[in-house]
Amino acid sequence: MSAVATTSKFKENAHDALTDARLQGALVHARNFTVRRAAAAERLPEFEALRDNARAVKDHTLAHLDLYLEAYERKVVESGGQVHYAQDAEEARRIIIELCRSLGAKSVTKGKSMVSEEIGLNQALEAAGIEAVETDLGEYIIQLRGEAPSHIIAPAIHVTKQDVEQDFRKAHRDLPATRDLSEPEQLLAEARSVLRARFLAADVGVTGANFLVAETGTSIIVTNEGNGDLTQILPKAHIVIASIEKIVPTLEDAAQLLRVLARSATGQDASVYTTLSTGPRRPGDPDGPSAYHVVILDNGRSSMLGGEFEDMLRCIRCGACMNHCPVYQAIGGHAYGWVYPGPMGAVLTPSLIGVAEGGQLPNASSFCGRCEEVCPVRIPLPKMMRHWREREFERHLSPAPFRYGLGLWAFFARRPTLYRFATDLAARAMHLAGRGKGRFSWAPLAGGWTQYRDLAAPEKTTFQSQWRAKSGAVK
Amino acid sequence: MAGEKRGGEVSAREAIFANVRRSLGVTGAEEPRRFESEARLAKAPPGVVPKRGQGGAEARIATFKAEAERAAATLAEVAALAEVPGEVARFLRENNAPATLRMGTDQRLATMPWSVTPLDILHGPSDGHDLNAVSVAFAAIAETGTVALVSGADNPTTLNFLPDNQIVVVLRSDVVADYESVFVRLRETYGKGGAPRTVNFITGPSRSADIEQTLLLGAHGPRRLHIVIAG
Numbered sequence: 047m048s049a050v051a052t053t054s055k056f057k058e059n060a061h062d063a064l065t066d067a068r069l070q071g072a073l074v075h076a077r078n079f080t081v082r083r084a085a086a087a088e089r090l091p092e093f094e095a096l097r098d099n100a101r102a103v104k105d106h107t108l109a110h111l112d113l114y115l116e117a118y119e120r121k122v123v124e125s126g127g128q129v130h131y132a133q134d135a136e137e138a139r140r141i142i143i144e145l146c147r148s149l150g151a152k153s154v155t156k157g158k159s160m161v162s163e164e165i166g167l168n169q170a171l172e173a174a175g176i177e178a179v180e181t182d183l184g185e186y187i188i189q190l191r192g193e194a195p196s197h198i199i200a201p202a203i204h205v206t207k208q209d210v211e212q213d214f215r216k217a218h219r220d221l222p223a224t225r226d227l228s229e230p231e232q233l234l235a236e237a238r239s240v241l242r243a244r245f246l247a248a249d250v251g252v253t254g255a256n257f258l259v260a261e262t263g264t265s266i267i268v269t270n271e272g273n274g275d276l277t278q279i280l281p282k283a284h285i286v287i288a289s290i291e292k293i294v295p296t297l298e299d300a301a302q303l304l305r306v307l308a309r310s311a312t313g314q315d316a317s318v319y320t321t322l323s324t325g326p327r328r329p330g331d332p333d334g335p336s337a338y339h340v341v342i343l344d345n346g347r348s349s350m351l352g353g354e355f356e357d358m359l360r361c362i363r364c365g366a367c368m369n370h371c372p373v374y375q376a377i378g379g380h381a382y383g384w385v386y387p388g389p390m391g392a393v394l395t396p397s398l399i400g401v402a403e404g405g406q407l408p409n410a411s412s413f414c415g416r417c418e419e420v421c422p423v424r425i426p427l428p429k430m431m432r433h434w435r436e437r438e439f440e441r442h443l444s445p446a447p448f449r450y451g452l453g454l455w456a457f458f459a460r461r462p463t464l465y466r467f468a469t470d471l472a473a474r475a476m477h478l479a480g481r482g483k484g485r486f487s488w489a490p491l492a493g494g495w496t497q498y499r500d501l502a503a504p505e506k507t508t509f510q511s512q513w514r515a516k517s518g519a520v521k
Numbered sequence: 522m523a524g525e526k527r528g529g530e531v532s533a534r535e536a537i538f539a540n541v542r543r544s545l546g547v548t549g550a551e552e553p554r555r556f557e558s559e560a561r562l563a564k565a566p567p568g569v570v571p572k573r574g575q576g577g578a579e580a581r582i583a584t585f586k587a588e589a590e591r592a593a594a595t596l597a598e599v600a601a602l603a604e605v606p607g608e609v610a611r612f613l614r615e616n617n618a619p620a621t622l623r624m625g626t627d628q629r630l631a632t633m634p635w636s637v638t639p640l641d642i643l644h645g646p647s648d649g650h651d652l653n654a655v656s657v658a659f660a661a662i663a664e665t666g667t668v669a670l671v672s673g674a675d676n677p678t679t680l681n682f683l684p685d686n687q688i689v690v691v692l693r694s695d696v697v698a699d700y701e702s703v704f705v706r707l708r709e710t711y712g713k714g715g716a717p718r719t720v721n722f723i724t725g726p727s728r729s730a731d732i733e734q735t736l737l738l739g740a741h742g743p744r745r746l747h748i749v750i751a752g
Contacts (some may be wrong), residue, residue, distance in 0.1 A: 075734035113558040131533040184731035230732040262716045272727040272742025296565040301700040316665040320722035333646040333679045351544035
């Protein structure tokens with residue numbers, strides 16, 4: 047088991063999120079992402095061609111993953127680093143804790159890493175008596191709050207500045223109580239000075255990786271704050287935690303993906319810091335870590351290769367799918383109950399923690415298709431959500447009323463005459479009942495729908511009978 | 522190495538490779554697959570490269586300047602390396618920064634006439650107490666207004682992140698079109714398949730939008746990035 051999941055309670059979580067006025071206020075800020083992404087894509091004529099090639103790079107890599115992993119490992123060792131393999135979260139935590147202990151580490155700084163969230167690293171380090179300090183501003187805020195990230199690139203997007211002020215006043219008790227913390231500028235300045243001391247005192251720095259380059263044995267991270275760099279250059283050891291699908295063949299291949307990553311994520315042409323790290327410090331280097339370790343995590347991914355969810359392994363964690371998702375926009379990331387929210391989370395979560403726990407998430411979709419439209423590596427997210435729904439149904443995991451309802455529908459659908467008769471009757475009845483407004487604000491058995499929006503009243507006749515009347519019957 | 526064989530058990534490494542190969546339906550020994558992956562590693566095909574950064578030297582420099590400014594860097598151009606110290610002193614004075622400056626052992630910096638300025642020069646990596654530092658870029662990328670710096674005693678990596686004011690000298694002849702051109706230069710300098718400990722691609726000063734999506738400059742890294750194009 048990895049980070050603790052509340053995914054099986056998705057419905058309750060989503061309901062709570064919809065009625066949380068504070069959260070709804072904070073989520074408004076998430077919508078800026080869509081405007082910025084569109085502008086960045088518009089500004090680069092090659093953007094669509096880059097998306098096609100980004101997909102091709104990933105598909106090629108996945109088809110040769112064993113060979114590129116071998117090549118990558120060889121180059122890391124050549125450059126003086128060490129590679130460790132972890133089949134699951136428990137093994138990854140154990141390796142990192144053993145490394146920290148062997149280095150005599152008391153304090154660990156961390157760059158933002160979703161894989162470290164996935165394995166629940168902070169809690170494990172704390173339990174082992176090692177202090178873990180998140181250094182990305184958003185991650186630092188949610189660490190103080192004892193929360194999980196609610197977005198893969200903007201982890202504290204659900205938090206307001208008033209919340210941050212309260213959190214900082216509680217955490218930074220040695221600072222004067224009368225200080226002004228009302229504006230984001232002041233909050234950032236305080237975080238910068240508090241965390242600067244932590245950077246300089248850390249024994250080990252842990253970062254994730256956006257890409258691992260087989261050609262050179264290089265790990266690449268992108269950040270805007272510079273925290274990932276201070277995390278890795280100041281302590282005596284740099285530990286990279288990354289999953290197997292982060293491998294790319296060459297630096298050129300990484301550049302293809304970098305060009306679509308920042309644009310899809312924040313709408314920047316390039317993140318402020320794109321950092322290539324290869325091994326520990328070299329003879330004559332005056333700074334940088336003396337030791338370099340990479341922990342490569344599988345945690346269920348190798349089983350996704352070659353199957354119907356393989357496409358999901360192309361994901362480069364930009365967050366565009368959740369930024370453009372009407373469901374995510376309405377409920378935020380915490381309702382999804384595990385590490386990865388939004389459409390990519392709805393597909394990945396059942397793969398990684400099982401359909402029994404995560405099977406509800408693929409239902410959190412209106413199938414509008416925007417996620418697939420904006421995905422930089424063109425992952426067919428709606429199609430894969432449908433695969434999960436099929437599996438959930440096959441395994442009798444969907445709720446009884448849903449199954450009976452579907453059974454009832456199937457009974458009629460297999461008897462066309464009866465089906466036409468019944469739907470004609472229903473359409474007429476509902477049309478009559480909804481005559482006034484053309485919509486219902488309440489309907490029997492549809493409270494879950496009408497609580498948040500109206501149900502449109504149907505036309506007087508069904509589509510099929512209108513089609514027949516226009517003599518458009520299939521020839 | 523963790524994850525190695527313990528008491529006859531299959532190691533994590535072996536188990537992961539076995540599972541990857543089982544899922545892909547391969548053994549890992551197939552010649553065509555090996556040939557294809559080795560050829561890609563050897564040739565490193567460039568893929569789709571945007572036109573934006575392309576062009577002659579003057580066009581590249583113009584694009585580089587425009588893109589760097591979009592990323593909130595400031596720029597200055599001087600005719601010769603000898604004029605860099607004067608420009609650096611002016612920039613620091615204008616921003617009310619103290620008259621101290623840290624740098625590495627890069628020969629091009631060492632031969633500049635710093636004594637004509639009032640600046641106190643410090644050498645070596647930063648311990649976190651420096652407000653100003655200057656480095657020489659390995660290259661600059663027109664496509665995104667990015668400077669590329671490599672680690673080493675010449676230009677220590679800590680100078681790119683700890684000071685408030687980061688100043689980067691870019692030689693006119695080092696402004697290239699795109700990332701791929703930097704990779705070519707890296708291979709020329711460090712050998713194919715080799716790399717320095719750190720390559721930093723830097724586009725503007727540090728920033729964060731983690732509080733209510735309000736974009737603020739000067740997160741953990743420099744608050745200002747000043748680029749001096751010289752030569």
